[in-house]
Amino acid sequence: MRIRWRTYLVFILCLGVAGILSILFGAASLPVRSIVEIILEAISGIGRSTDWPESYRVILLQVRLPHAVLIALTGGALASSGAAYQGLFRNPLADPYLIGVASGAGLGAVISMAIRWPEDLFGYTLIPAGAFIGAVLTVILVYFLARVDGIVPLTTLILAGVAVSAFASALTSYLMLRSTDQLYRAITFLLGGSPVSGWQPVLAILPYLLIAYTGLVMSGHRLNVLQFGEDQAKQLGVHVERVKIFIIVVASLTTAAAVSFSGVIGFVGLIVPHTLRILVGPDYRHLIPLSILGGAVGLLFADLLARVLMAPQSLPVGIVTALFGAPFFLWILRQAKTQVFW
Amino acid sequence: MLNVENLSVAYKERLVLQEIRLQVKPGEIYGVIGPNGAGKTTLIRVLSGILRPLRGRISWEGQDLLRLSPSARARLVAVVPQAQPLGGALTVWHTVLLGRTPHMSWLGNPSQKDIAAVEHALEVTQLEHLADRRNAELSGGEQQRVLLARALAQETPLLLLDEPTNHLDLHHQVSFLDLVYDLSRQKNLAILMVMHDLNQVGMYADRVALMDQGRIVIEGEPEQVLNPEYIERVYQIPVSKLNHPVSGKPVLLPGRHKSD
Numbered sequence: 232m233r234i235r236w237r238t239y240l241v242f243i244l245c246l247g248v249a250g251i252l253s254i255l256f257g258a259a260s261l262p263v264r265s266i267v268e269i270i271l272e273a274i275s276g277i278g279r280s281t282d283w284p285e286s287y288r289v290i291l292l293q294v295r296l297p298h299a300v301l302i303a304l305t306g307g308a309l310a311s312s313g314a315a316y317q318g319l320f321r322n323p324l325a326d327p328y329l330i331g332v333a334s335g336a337g338l339g340a341v342i343s344m345a346i347r348w349p350e351d352l353f354g355y356t357l358i359p360a361g362a363f364i365g366a367v368l369t370v371i372l373v374y375f376l377a378r379v380d381g382i383v384p385l386t387t388l389i390l391a392g393v394a395v396s397a398f399a400s401a402l403t404s405y406l407m408l409r410s411t412d413q414l415y416r417a418i419t420f421l422l423g424g425s426p427v428s429g430w431q432p433v434l435a436i437l438p439y440l441l442i443a444y445t446g447l448v449m450s451g452h453r454l455n456v457l458q459f460g461e462d463q464a465k466q467l468g469v470h471v472e473r474v475k476i477f478i479i480v481v482a483s484l485t486t487a488a489a490v491s492f493s494g495v496i497g498f499v500g501l502i503v504p505h506t507l508r509i510l511v512g513p514d515y516r517h518l519i520p521l522s523i524l525g526g527a528v529g530l531l532f533a534d535l536l537a538r539v540l541m542a543p544q545s546l547p548v549g550i551v552t553a554l555f556g557a558p559f560f561l562w563i564l565r566q567a568k569t570q571v572f573w
Numbered sequence: 574m575l576n577v578e579n580l581s582v583a584y585k586e587r588l589v590l591q592e593i594r595l596q597v598k599p600g601e602i603y604g605v606i607g608p609n610g611a612g613k614t615t616l617i618r619v620l621s622g623i624l625r626p627l628r629g630r631i632s633w634e635g636q637d638l639l640r641l642s643p644s645a646r647a648r649l650v651a652v653v654p655q656a657q658p659l660g661g662a663l664t665v666w667h668t669v670l671l672g673r674t675p676h677m678s679w680l681g682n683p684s685q686k687d688i689a690a691v692e693h694a695l696e697v698t699q700l701e702h703l704a705d706r707r708n709a710e711l712s713g714g715e716q717q718r719v720l721l722a723r724a725l726a727q728e729t730p731l732l733l734l735d736e737p738t739n740h741l742d743l744h745h746q747v748s749f750l751d752l753v754y755d756l757s758r759q760k761n762l763a764i765l766m767v768m769h770d771l772n773q774v775g776m777y778a779d780r781v782a783l784m785d786q787g788r789i790v791i792e793g794e795p796e797q798v799l800n801p802e803y804i805e806r807v808y809q810i811p812v813s814k815l816n817h818p819v820s821g822k823p824v825l826l827p828g829r830h831k832s833d
Contacts, residue, residue, distance in 0.1 A: 468644035
């Protein structure tokens with residue numbers, strides 16, 4: 232299946248729409264006209280009429296916009312790392328949440344937070360580093376637990392993932408609940424919500440994500456070859472061990488960046504790549520970049536729902552993705568027998 | 574010329590190949606036969622770089638294959654694996670393109686040369702009309718031709734085939750082997766093929782090695798190797814030998830005669 236640039240254009244347009252909707256809706260209702268004017272002013276730098284309260288500016292530029300960007304980055308990261316893990320394990324259910332990597336990353340992030348780095352940008356960039364270590368250790372542990380005779384079967388992968396994930400989540404809860412003042416923050420984090428707002432989280436994960444996205448996009452072709460199995464991939468000239476380590480590192484880095492400030496959000500890495508496979512085919516050279524875009528769109532909409540459903544209160548976005556994701560997961564489980572799109 | 578000297582392979586402290594010596598010349602089909610567990614597939618795996626040997630040398634035109642990087646090796650040696658269901662969702666065209674991996678960069682963007690090689694491989698294997706189909710839609714015989722096309726797209730001088738006609742019906746077995754035979758002649762490929770059917774070996778191979786328990790029992794022309802004396806000893810069944818009424822090549826009939 233040859234994929235044209237039009238597919239990418241459609242996804243970029245969807246991302247634009249999702250981003251705009253995400254900025255338009257929120258606890259405070261801002262007039263659309265003010266929003267447009269504030270954004271125009273921010274882009275052009277020219278001061279125009281100031282017939283809106285200063286608080287509008289703050290809400291828009293310091294709360295909603297960075298929140299939307301963080302959500303978009305998180306969604307793209309979860310979806311693309313999901314796609315990469317699925318290709319690596321040759322298993323359609325390898326979602327960073329289901330295989331425990333997200334929980335491992337969450338634990339790493341929380342341990343890193345418990346060290347109480349200074350609450351500035353430098354301190355924040357150390358949180359994804361902790362999450363990355365947690366993610367890599369988890370994926371290696373799950374891989375060896377799930378491996379049977381050189382392959383990673385569906386059942387053992389999910390079982391190992393669930394067990395490791397439960398263990399990591401329990402440790403995370405324990406660590407966070409020890410400091411009772413952070414109870415709310417802990418629960419928000421565990422359910423997939425962003426406890427920190429403003430631009431700093433975005434800036435803190437951006438360097439990690441840029442490296443990780445580049446690595447993932449570069450891995451598309453190797454992931455295609457790996458679909459024949461490790462033996463055939465070697466016979467086709469792939470340095471399999473090296474490539475596997477590379478993909479584990481960049482996928483874990485991606486997951487870590489996603490989890491650090493948005494908590495453990497499930498099923499995005501499952502729904503988005505799987506839907507894309509049905510829409511554009513199994514070529515990882517396109518699946519990975521389209522997952523970055525599609526994941527951003529998907530999570531922006533899920534987040535919008537989370538904020539609208541119980542407005543003015545907002546639900547953690549992880550609840551919304553699980554509400555949609557769990558039935559989807561069961562559907563794939565049934566489909567996996569026929570393997571039509573895999 | 575593929576030159577294998579003193580090749581021994583151990584698996585979990587057990588020698589699975591011992592002192593293998595063989596040579597395969599360009600333009601010839603070298604058949605490998607033997608009962609299950611004789612080490613035939615292991616031989617393919619070690620020649621294609623999946624297993625490391627305990628000792629011994631494997632070289633192509635004097636070049637040591639064991640010292641090459643995976644991609645350099647994959648430019649010399651291509652493998653057609655045993656018949657198996659192919660990853661369903663890839664198209665035939667893309668599957669064959671992945672045979673170009675050792676010639677392409679990390680990103681896997683095909684050059685004009687890669688595309689030409691893919692189209693040629695599809696033409697030779699008569700798969701052009703199926704190029705845009707998904708593998709899952711193909712029959713077993715067609716999928717096996719896709720694997721051959723993928724190996725041809727690698728443009729290697731040496732081709733290893735591991736029981737390529739297993740699970741195929743008689744028509745697809747014969748047409749596949751005819752194709753391999755023509756390729757060895759037209760493209761001057763050196764072909765090493767593990768085979769199950771002794772009569773097909775007699776028909777298609779230029780030389781044959783009979784393996785048993787990790788060793789080559791005897792090697793030579795089909796007439797020499799397909800001799801009831803060796804076959805009965807290795808397979809532990811009685812066989813009778815005839816000559817093909819047209820080609821004169823050896824034909825073996827396994828099993829006891831009812832009149833005995």
